[in-house]
Amino acid sequence: MKQLRSWLAPAHTIHRVVPVNIRQTLLLTLLLGLAFSMLLAIPFVLYHRAESDNHLSLLQAEQERVIKLAAGAIHQELDTVLSDLRYLSQHNAIRNYLAHASDSRRLELATEYLGLTRQKRLYDQVRFIGMDGMEEVRVNFNEGNPEIVADPNLQDKHNRYYFEETLWLSPGQIYVSPLDLNIEQGTKDQQLKPVIRFAAPVADDQGSIHGMVVLNYLGQRLRDKLSALEGQAGKIWLFNADGYWIMGPTPEDEWGFVLPERSQRSLAKLFPRLWQQMEAEHSGAYQSKELWIQFERVYPLLGENAQPVAAHFARPVDADRYYWTIAVELSQPAMQAANIALLKKLWTAYGALTVFAFLVAGALALAINRNKALAQVVEKVVDNLPLLIAYVDAEQRYRFNNMAYERFFGLNPSEIYGKTMRELLGEPAYQAVHPYIEQALTGEAVTFERQLANNGPGMQDLVISYLPDRSPQGEVRGFYVMVNDVSLIKESDRRDSRRMLELAHVSRLASMGEMATEIAHEINQPLAAIAMYSAAGQRVLQGEGDRSQVKGWLEAINTQAKRASEIVRRVRRFAQKGEHEFGPVNLNPIIREVAALLDHEAGSQQVEIVLELADNLPPVQGEGVLLEQVVFNLARYALDRVRAQTGARRITLRTAFDAHLVYVEVCDTGPCVDPALGEHIFDSFVTQEGLGMGLTISRSIIEAHAGTLRYVMNPEGGNAFMFSLTREAQ
Missing domain, CATH: 3.30.450.20 (PAS domain)
Structure with a gap:
């Protein structure tokens, strides 16, 4: 729990003292938010335009597809009717009837028509009309229940236009009426029934025409097929050659060429520019504020691929002038509805991104103002450092x-x-x-x-x-x-160094005091020898001996005097106050000097001092006087420890080096230090040897030289102290 609180606690950083101007932040947020919103609007506008154009292109492609499908449906339907008409005008039942007109054969012909009507379900009426215009055979579709019309109900059609037109045809020709409304007995059906009348003259084997076969094709079937193709592309319009709607925008617009009350509902009256374009072009596109229309002229009697039929097939007359125009209407409201749906999606996305943009603008404005304030604080901090x-x-x-x-x-x-x-x-x-x-x-x-x-x-x-x-x-x-x-730090370091030198000097003087007896004894030996040789010389000079020995005694006196002088020089050099000189120091001569200084005391205690000094030992950077003090303190400590040893008494001074450091090791064979002391062995007044300050001073000196001093137990028995210093770069 304490750790969790430390994580949640506010950081004591410079950010806590940075003041942020809220008013400037809000103003910058507004400006950046507006700028981001305007930048975001550009891709949305471009995307909307591209999507609108793409949607329009898709709709145009769909219009073209629907027109092709509608044209195919028209050709398929009328090709089927023409095929049926050719069959009916040549099949055996009609030939038998023309050869021997009788009631039985007329009934056989009617039965054939009835079967065709039931099977195809394409025709409102299938008839055979004689040359006088009187219906001889007639089958009515009868709303899906085909029946043969009784003789009393057969009608005279001699005054109907399709009869008159067919009378002028020769065998092998087919008349196709316009697609209009069915008229029975001079009146239109109450329910509008679009029909196309297909008629073909029928001749006997000698080529004499005896009548005609007439098929009343149910035009509503074709309208239903075309209506089924309507969809996303829009509503299908179908025009006759005069520009009247066969299929129009509304039922009230249709059949203006048949119904007098709708005679003004034509393309020429309502959309004159569109009509002019349709008259001038076989296919194209028309655009106005209200409409977008694709149209194409279709010739239903020429077949879907406009391939000519075989020569022995009956062919419609004036097929190349019989045409309708298919148009697919895409209203502006429909286009706008799709556009509105797209706009809603884009506005939703744009609104969300705008909100996000303002949030980003707020964060950015806060960061800018905070960084500006932070820069001012940092500038103050840097200037006051x-x-x-x-x-x-x-x-x-x-x-x-x-x-x-x-x-x-x-x-x-x-x-x-x-x-x-x-x-x-x-x-x-x-x-x-x-x-x-x-x-x-x-x-x-x-x-x-x-x-x-x-x-x-x-x-x-x-x-x-x-x-x-x-x-x-x-x-x-x-x-x-x-x-x-770092002038103050350097001055402090210099003061510390001087204090260390003073402390080291005091330590040396104390050591000299402890060694005074051994030093006096060591100096007394050459002085006694000098006294003995000088007394002997006096006796010889007084005539009591052989004077030839005087020369040897004088040389001995000189040797002992030099020995005493060297002892005094060594003691005097060690005890004098050293100068503060920092530079390259070779540790091997220092170790030899210390060994020589302790040699007499060690010899008096039967302690052997062994030197294992590395050849070509590189120098280190330091103060020679202080480093000599360290070696002396460690050797003196070893000498004090080894005195209590009853066995072999030996002190080893060893040097070594590697690529980076120079090592000095002082080993002894005395009793091991209490392991409980550990690193406390370097604390003041812990050891009993001397004043208890030697090891403390030694570690301070080594650390001041950026080195390390540590104690380890000697594997061969006894104690070992090792210090390492950085070697001087070559």
Whole structure:
């Protein structure tokens, strides 16, 4: 639960102190939202236009398809009727009747007509009319219940136009009437019944015409077939050659050429421009504010592919002048309905995207204002940082710098902008940092320390970093400059170093005090030898011995004097206060010096000091006096530990190195340190040897040199201390 609260707790970041101007944010949201909405409207408008054009193209294609289907249906229907008519005018029943006219054969003919009517269900009437115009055989469809008409109900048709037209035909010719309404006994049916009359003269074997076969084709069947094709493309219109509707927009518009009360309902009267175009063109498209119409002229008697029939087949007369016009009406309301449906979808999508656009605009406006405020806060932070921050381009010209530059150089940012680093820093300082500038411009990040003069007195200790700025293509465009004034830190470090030197000097003096007896004993030996040889020389000079031995005794006195002098020099050098000098140090000579200093004390305790020093040991960066103090403290500690050992007493001083570090190891064969101490062995006053400060001082010195000092148990028994320092770069 505590972890969850830490996740939910607000972050203590700079964002919490960034003020956002709500009024500016709302205004920017409105402007961006309107701009986004206008940009979003462009693809929607283009899409609507493209979809409208595409929809219109599809509707036009559908109109053309419907027209083709309608033309095919018309040809199919009329071809069927013509085929039936050819059959009826040549079949055996009619030939038998013409050869021997009798009631039985007339009944046989009527029965044949009845079967055809029942089977085909295409014809309202199937008749045989004699040359006098009197119906001799007639079968009525009778609303789906075909029947043979009795003789008393047969009618005289000599005055009907189709009879008169057929009388003029020769065998092998067919008359086809216009598609009009059926008239019985001079009156139209109460229910309008569209019909087409197909008539063909019938001749005997000698070629004499005895009458005609007449088929009253049910035109409503054709209208129903065409109506079934209506759909998305629109309503089908069918015109006769005079521009009157056979199938029209409404039932009241149809049959104007038959019904006097509708005589004004023609294309020429209502749509004169469309009629003019239909008269001039066989097919085309007509567009007005109210209508979009595709039309095509069709010749139903020529067959679907306009292929001529065989020569022995009966053919309709004037088939090339018998035509209708099929039109498919696509009304503007229908088009607008589809357009409205599309607009509703687009408006819904556009509205949702507009809302989203305003949300994005709000987020963007908030981000812009927040980033603007954040930039101001960051600018204040950068200007108030105790760091010199700048950007330098590839030409080494300053393109940005914070206010710390004004405090350091006494120049405001506008005065520094555009200056080269040489102009700002001055020639000596520029030459000092020039190699690092070249490194940065090659793409390498560099950090270094230098002392540079500012606009005040004295020199400043600076840590300078150059961070390359690369383009997305990897080209170095310049570099960022970060300069940290570490003068106070460096001065503190210098004070700490001096205190460490003082502490190390005190430690050495204390060690000298502990070693005073051994040192006095070591110096007393050459002094005693000198006294003995000088006393012997005095006796010889007084005549008590052989004077030839004096020369040897003088040489011995000289040797012992030099030995005493070396002991005093070594002790004096170790005990004197060292200078603060940081530079390359070879640890092997230091280890040898320490071993020599402790050699007499170790010998008096029967302790062997073994040196295992690596050849060609690389130097390390450090202060020789302090590093000698570390080796002395570790060796002295080992000597104190090994005194309690009853067996072999040995101290080993060993050096080694690798590619990065130099190692110094001090091992002894004394009793192991209590494992419970662990790392506390380096704490002050923990050990009982000496003042209890030797290991503490040693670790502080090594860590000040960026190294490590650790204690490990010697695998061969006893204790081992090892410290490592970074080797000096070659």
